[in-house]
C-alpha cells in the first residue's frame with residue numbers, strides 16, 4: 001500500500017484535518033526540545049475516540065507500520081520521536097475529564113488531558129482537591145507524566161506519579177481494548193488491586209505495550225496555604241541524615257535539594273527547598289518552627305529570603321526555563337534518575353565534575369520521593385541550539401551522567417535511546433527474556449514504538 005493510500009485510510013478514520021503527512025507538520029514531530037537528533041516521521045494522526053485509536057492500530061498491524069503514542073511530547077529525551085519512522089499518534093484531542101470522584105478522590109480522564117486543564121477544572125469546581133502534577137509546562141499530559149514515573153509537588157508525601165495510577169483503559173497492540181485495575185470489574189476506578197496488578201506493564205514502557213486511552217489518577221486534599229522553608233547545607237554528606245530526620249516529621253509536602261552555581265549566592269551550598277502546607281498561618285508557623293529546629297540540629301542553616309524570591313519559589317509550576325542558561329540559547333536537557341538516598345552526595349559531586357568538564361554551569365536538583373525511599377536526581381545541561389558543538393557537549397555530559405548513575409546503583413529515568421541501551425546491558429538476563437517474551441506475545445508485528453526497550 002502506498003503512503004497516499006495509508007494517509008487516506010487514516011483520514012477516513014479521523015477526518016482530513018486530523019491526519020497528515022505534510023512535511024511542515026511532520027517536521028514538528030520529528031524532534032523535541034532536548035538534544036536528540038531529529039528522526040523521520042511518516043504520518044501524524046490525532047484521534048478523538050477509543051474506537052478511532054483501535055482502527056488506527058489495526059491498520060498499523062495490517063501494514064506493519066510503527067506507532068508512537070504522544071501526549072505533550074515534553075520529556076526532552078526524544079521518547080516520542082519515532083526510532084523507525086511510522087505514525088505519531090497525538091492524543092491531544094482525547095481531552096475529556098470524565099469523572100471527579102470527591103469521596104474516593106480520583107480523576108478519571110482521557111489520555112490527552114493536560115495538567116493545566118485538570119488543575120483549572122479542579123480550581124473552579126473542586127477547590128479542596130489537587131492532582132499530582134510535575135514542575136513541567138502545563139501542556140504536558142497527566143497520562144504521559146504518570147506513565148513515565150513522573151514526580152512533583154506531592155511526591156515526598158505520596159510517592160511517584162506512576163504509583164498514583166488507579167486504573168487504565170488501554171488499546172492493546174492487537175487493537176483490543178483492555179481495562180486494568182478495579183475498573184476491570186467495577187464502575188469505580190478507585191484501586192489497582194486486589195487482582196494481579198498489570199498496570200506496571202504499561203508504566204515506563206514508553207508506549208511499547210499499548211496505547212492508554214483513559215487513566216484514573218489519585219487526587220489529594222489541597223490545604224489553603226503553602227510556604228517554603230529554605231535551608232543551606234555546606235557539607236553534602238549530611239544530606240541523607242537530614243532528609244531522613246525531616247521526612248520523619250511528616251511535615252514537608254515537597255522536599256528538594258538543589259545545587260546551582262548561579263545566582264552567585266547559591267555557589268558552594270546545597271539548597272534545601274522544603275515546602276509546607278496548612279489551613280492557617282498558625283499551622284504554618286508552628287511547622288516552620290519545628291523545621292528550623294531540625295535544621296539547627298543537623299548543621300543546616302535556615303535562610304530567609306527577600307519577599308520577591310518567595311514568590312518565585314512558590315510558583316506552580318516553577319518558572320521551568322530557570323534550569324536553562326539563557327546566555328547559551330535557552331536549550332536544556334537533563335538526566336533524571338532514581339537513586340538511593342545514600343548516593344545523593346556522591347551523585348552531586350560527580351555530576352558537578354561532569355558539568356565543569358564540558359563547560360556547563362552545574363545545575364542539579366534532587367526531589368525526595370515517598371519519604372526518602374527513593375530520590376529523583378536530575379543533572380541538567382544547557383546548550384545553545386544554534387551551536388552544534390555545544391549540543392554535542394551536552395550529549396556527552398548526559399551520556400556520562402547515565403553511566404555515573406548506573407555505577408552508583410541508580411537507574412536513569414525516562415531515558416533516551418543511548419541510556420536505555422546502558423540500562424539493558426546491566427539488566428538481569430531473565431528480566432530481558434521476560435520483557436522480550438511479553439512484547440512478542442502482545443505485539444507480534446512489533447509495531448509499538450519499536451527501537452525503544454529493544455532487548
Ligand SMILES: Cc1cc2nc3c(=O)[nH]c(=O)nc-3n(C[C@H](O)[C@H](O)[C@H](O)COP(=O)(O)OP(=O)(O)OC[C@H]3O[C@@H](n4cnc5c(N)ncnc54)[C@H](O)[C@@H]3O)c2cc1C
Nearest residue numbers: 071072073074134135140141144145150151206207212320
Ligand atoms: C521544563 C521542564 C520541567 C519538567 N519538570 C518535570 C517535573 O518536575 N517532574 C516530572 O515528572 N517531569 C518533568 N518534566 C519532564 C516531562 O515534561 C514530564 O514528565 C511530562 O509530564 C511528560 O508528559 P508528556 O505529556 O509530555 O509525555 P510525552 O513526552 O508525550 O510521553 C512520555 C512517554 O509516554 C508515552 N505515552 C504518552 N502518552 C501515552 C499514551 N496515551 N499511551 C501510552 N504511552 C504514552 C510516550 O510514548 C513517551 O514514551 C519536565 C520537562 C520540562 C520540559
